[in-house]
Amino acid sequence: MSAAETRLSPRFLIVGPPGAGKGTQATQIAATYGIPAISTGDIFRANVKNETELGLKVKAIMDAGDYVPDSLTNELISDRLQQDDAADGFLLDGYPRTMQQVEFLDAHLAAQGQALEAVVQLVADRDEIVERLRKRALDQGRSDDTEDAIRHRQDVYLRETAPLVETYRERDLLVEVDGLGSIDEVGERIDAALTARGFQPVATAS
Numbered sequence: 001m002s003a004a005e006t007r008l009s010p011r012f013l014i015v016g017p018p019g020a021g022k023g024t025q026a027t028q029i030a031a032t033y034g035i036p037a038i039s040t041g042d043i044f045r046a047n048v049k050n051e052t053e054l055g056l057k058v059k060a061i062m063d064a065g066d067y068v069p070d071s072l073t074n075e076l077i078s079d080r081l082q083q084d085d086a087a088d089g090f091l092l093d094g095y096p097r098t099m100q101q102v103e104f105l106d107a108h109l110a111a112q113g114q115a116l117e118a119v120v121q122l123v124a125d126r127d128e129i130v131e132r133l134r135k136r137a138l139d140q141g142r143s144d145d146t147e148d149a150i151r152h153r154q155d156v157y158l159r160e161t162a163p164l165v166e167t168y169r170e171r172d173l174l175v176e177v178d179g180l181g182s183i184d185e186v187g188e189r190i191d192a193a194l195t196a197r198g199f200q201p202v203a204t205a206s
């Protein structure tokens with residue numbers, strides 16, 4: 001597809017190591033393209049907070065910085081993608097994270113004649129991220145966010161999720177963006193990269 005063609009209501013995914021600022025950028029991309037940002041982490045956290053059956057099952061796993069089993073996560077996302085607001089496009093944040101989730105999502109979308117259209121990867125140096133998160137934990141007095149816990153989440157990401165990026169690269173879906181810099185700088189890089197791929201914003205994020 002040439003850059004001159006426009007694509008409306010896209011199906012996007014944003015990936016990057018924990019602490020790379022995915023959530024913030026996801027909100028902005030979603031506003032720019034008029035699509036919902038769907039974060040499995042946020043949905044799990046809401047369940048933990050409300051002490052739902054799912055929340056009680058996943059709390060200890062999340063506290064340890066490990067991944068919730070694929071079966072639970074796939075079911076959650078399949079329900080969410082069937083809601084009306086996701087019918088014409090969405091931005092996934094934090095899903096898929098394992099190869100099995102990639103395959104589930106492919107099948108789920110294909111069953112509806114759909115597919116992902118771009119995967120935005122925030123690229124950031126591991127040590128810089130660990131340092132950034134350690135400072136944030138100190139500032140916010142989050143004693144649970146120890147350096148060990150932070151490093152563990154980075155390791156899980158590198159082991160489980162970084163390989164997925166190669167799958168999307170092979171499909172020519174990958175849009176790599178330097179994730180280090182201010183929120184606005186990174187946001188502008190994302191906008192420029194997606195526009196260059198022909199994705200047309202429907203609104204300007206303020």
Ligand code: AMP
Nearest residue numbers: 040041062065066067068073094095097
């Ligand atoms: P996040 O806010 O995306 O970093 O997610 C917080 C936590 O939720 C993760 O550390 C996992 O325990 C769990 N989680 C979120 N998304 C997934 C997923 N796609 N697969 C497995 N676990 C997930």
